[in-house]
Amino acid sequence: MNNQQWLMIERPNGMVSEQHFTLTETKTPLLREGEVLIKTLMLSFDPAMRGWMDDKPSYLPPVAINEPMRASGIGQVVESNDDALPVGTLVQGILGWQEYSIAGPNSLFPPSALPSGTPPNIALSVLGATSLTAYFGLLKIGDPQPGETVLISGAAGATGSAAAQIAKLKGARVIGIAGGKDKCDWLLGTGIDAVIDYKSENIRARLSETCPDGIHVFFDNVGGDTLEAAIEHAADFARFVLCGSISNYNDDSPKPGPNNMFSLIAKRIRMQGFIMFDYMAEVDSAMADLVQWLTEGKLLWREDIKEGFDNIPKTFIRLFEGKNQGKQLLKLADPN
């Protein structure tokens, strides 16, 4: 089978661009015992993918030069050497920027976690890894209590908007930081208490206004100056959930961290990084909560769906230009 792929041909030193990828075509190899051939239907785009392009030790090995860019997605089994995954099965996993991929046993997302018949876009957006990330980070690390003030950065994004709404469901006051009127308006419409538009407002002044008793839980997707400002406005015993640092992903050299780290001592702040994979054992119960909130209309989301294999790199780059309106997806094909 002919297989188009977008390979990463060069590691970015700074901002990622289309020149770091090249389109190529190869043949799919023969399936071995226990493997399945998957046709990619829809790809997910996440800021964390930028980190996978750097040659640095992290929670996953770096993408290799001339390897298809790593990405999660939804696909459909089109050839199968695994009785548990017959032809036609919809699967979720790290499929990569390619039309076809091969997966062995246990390399796919547990299918049991998703309600059967979940459409690909839903499986990758409001019931996807970003919402699970929000769920685990907020509840396992942030642990907001009713009446506490929760601040979310990158709050109009897929992870941020889920975290913001889950915090509201748990009875917290929720303040979201996002960029631009459209994102902020949508975010307010989800029912959170206040928004800060970092593109047109002074974050520190607005934090003083919106968090008069300080920030009890900060769910951070942005890092950099936003993190420094949040430390400045943290309440004693605040919990900082470090989920992402999109402001730094395209830096060409390491940037200085917050200049107020001593406040972590004075205010007894707990700051903790995490990734969703750490909580895989609890995915089923988390998904049950997400599905219930979704069914009850308590969890709103936006999807930004592009199309076309040629458009994959530029769709990825939208994330770092802040252009995506909600979860960035790209559709390649419909299920058979």
Place this chain on the structure above:
Amino acid sequence: MNNQQWLMIERPNGMVSEQHFTLTETKTPLLREGEVLIKTLMLSFDPAMRGWMDDKPSYLPPVAINEPMRASGIGQVVESNDDALPVGTLVQGILGWQEYSIAGPNSLFPPSALPSGTPPNIALSVLGATSLTAYFGLLKIGDPQPGETVLISGAAGATGSAAAQIAKLKGARVIGIAGGKDKCDWLLGTGIDAVIDYKSENIRARLSETCPDGIHVFFDNVGGDTLEAAIEHAADFARFVLCGSISNYNDDSPKPGPNNMFSLIAKRIRMQGFIMFDYMAEVDSAMADLVQWLTEGKLLWREDIKEGFDNIPKTFIRLFEGKNQGKQLLKLADPN
């Protein structure tokens, strides 16, 4: 009663020096109901006192201009309007840089926590707040497990050396960072596994050598570049106990923080600040452990005892010059 005092007359902008204090003499006021008059016998000097001189919100209000410098110490009751503290009682608390101080009910350290008859120097050093700080920070936040690697910065200091030895008692491999051959030799003599002399060695190279599996628990008294180096060498799921940041206390403007904060996410590091006061409810049981280890000869310490009221400011400044060899104290008088 005539009462000599060292007042803070100016807030330092940068390094603290003798010019920020002035010696004065006043009269002790009349005692009110429930108050006692305390003669200062011995003063404790701690890096955290530098932070109390800055006009910044913290866990204690700043020392006011023209107020006696705040300091903890051991004193003896010489007049009493409190039946629970008769004349002659030895007490511990925030006495300040003055010959006499007045204390009301509940303003002193719980006397029950210390074995009766504990000499003032012992009460302020190995059985003092620094050891309790080490105990709570290491065990409540760091929670080292047998075989894990624990790194301590400022490890020859009163807090650091207690933390290092408690970590050894809990079965950890312990690496200490200190400045100068004398401090490092003494520290190795306490039985820890390795020392790094930051004055003559490259911290990062030595961390690679001494922590090949990464740092599981970092007990930080120093901050700054040491913190950045420790993040670089942290193991996944490391716990960072933020106790102090002596490298920054005399900065004249805020200095940038670690440039590798993203590693907190990639390595899922938990970083948490604390102060000893947060654990006051558990002082008795902590003290029981410290007394037992001390009695069994398992907890070594050094004291650096100066004398003379005139020498108070310059004794304090020794801390920031790294001149103190162990717990810095100053003796004013013997108990009656």
